[in-house]
Amino acid sequence: MTADVSSVQPKLLLFAAAAVVLILLALLPPFIGLYQTQLLIYGLIAAIAALGFNLLLGYTGLLSFGHSAFFGIGAYSVAFLLRDAGIRSMELYILIGLPVAALTSALFGYICVRHTRIFFGILTLALSQVLWTLTYKFFWVTGGSDGLRVARPTLLAGMVSFTGRDAFQRFINGYYYYVLAVFAICVVIMWVIVHSPFGKALQAIRDNETRAAFLGLRIRRFRWVAFLISGTFTGLAGILWVPLNGLTTPEVLYWPFSGEIVFMTLLGGFRNFTGPIVGGILFTYLKTYAVAATEYWQLLLGVVLVLLVMLLPTGIVGAISAAATKLRWKEKPA
């Protein structure tokens, strides 16, 4: 019981820190300019995708190499809703796109959680590539390699729309706060999930499957639900991404994009709650600047990835928190 009392204060501290970060993020756009704001939106969206992905990798211990599928499903849902149903409202995109992403992840998850480790990875990879090749081949539905264009949506049930003069500037600034709000909600939901009994059960399964089974946990069911939640979060990221990008192509379904999601999670650190958030934002900057700096940006990213796995396997957040723990030990030796 004493543990509960002493853990109240760090928790409060954490919430205060999160609130401060959120306020800082909200105050940022006027200072950093339009281009940086746009980049930051991409970063926040990547953070949502990685946050969802990490529920599987960090908390359930399953490495998916097929999360591009859910990102792509989200993106293409929006494109279809606009083209075939003429829907322009962001809220409707989310309301309709989320169940689509959830259904797809439920279906994929149902198949994939029958395996773990390497076979799980290959299975997710194979299934995501089914979607990729279908998108590629059925070009009269999906636009093929040209992809589908997506116009700027209206926000807040059509109250805010972006046409006329300075439309792009207003869209970026408005959309930043929109995505920031969704991001904050996602973080809170994910926080609640991983700290709930359900989240604890996932971690128990990750650490020792046999023991968890003896405790009466229905392992496959838990993994399936985790997969579903994880895919839905990544799908939401796809939904948010496409109006900003203005175009969706089969590239977002192709498996190297899944690799990027894994990469960003690892960059931040998958044994941390905040790791994938930091990783998603950092990766976006890293990739953008690498692409701008050199034609051989893949090489740069590859080298970073190899070094990361070698030297910082717990990611940036993991390394910082390890350093912080060490410092605290030095200050007051037990």
Place this chain on the structure above:
Amino acid sequence: MSILIIQILNSLFYASVLFLIAAGLSLIFGVMRIVNMAHGTFYAVGAFVTAWLVGRASALGVPAGWTFLLIPVGAGAVALLGIAIEPLLRPFYRRAEEYQLLVTFGLLLILEDVIRFLWGGLPLSADPVMDVLPSVRFGGLIYPGYNLVVIAIGVAGAIGLWAVIYRTKFGVMLRATSQDRRMASALGLNVGLVYVSAFAIGCFMAGLGGAIIVPTQTAVLGMGIDALILAFVVVVIGGLGSLQGALVGALIVSFVRTAGIQFFPEVELAVLYLIAAVVLLVKPTGLFGTA
């Protein structure tokens, strides 16, 4: 009738190349327990090196018949590349699978750009090799003689690999290491050497696959990434780490693909991935896998 023969030959041609890639992937996994995501890129390197060498040789006026010899040279270059890269992987043998996957994924990103750096983004071709051999007639249809050579190389590769693994002392060492690395090491085997050799052979096979296919098509960026997924499908169907599995898997994938291009071109690749998924569900270890 002759169309059917040509389609069967096409499937066998395709199966030969796919077998070489998949067998290398499977061998590396079987011995080293690493799923090498950069494996497809080794295949691409083989194609690029061979196409480049053939282009150089033609420019220097080497008779086209001699350019055949450049195919094993291209494959050998990939084996050397593998020997150079293997030490990089050593720290990861004892680490979790996630890290191994990621490190080879990083390797893939690096190698793809190295290819682009060395040969630019343009496709490279090695037509002279293909033009050396006359075409063969089947009924009213003609078929390139070179494709028959590729099938022969695929068959020779399968027999050669089988002979090395099951009929030589080195094969015994490979299999012993694959079954129990620590026991093999305790019995005095130089496990490190076995690892380098296995990785080099695996890379050689991937490089050979690239080297023999490049005269019939061009070497393009991204060909390795596509090939890797197909090789995955093959080893998943056949069983990771199994030689017979790679052979049967390559045949299944090639025949389904040939039929697919003929009858259901839109979903041809999707069907392959679905077959892989179904096999994983019904028999996770693949048709011939044990582990």
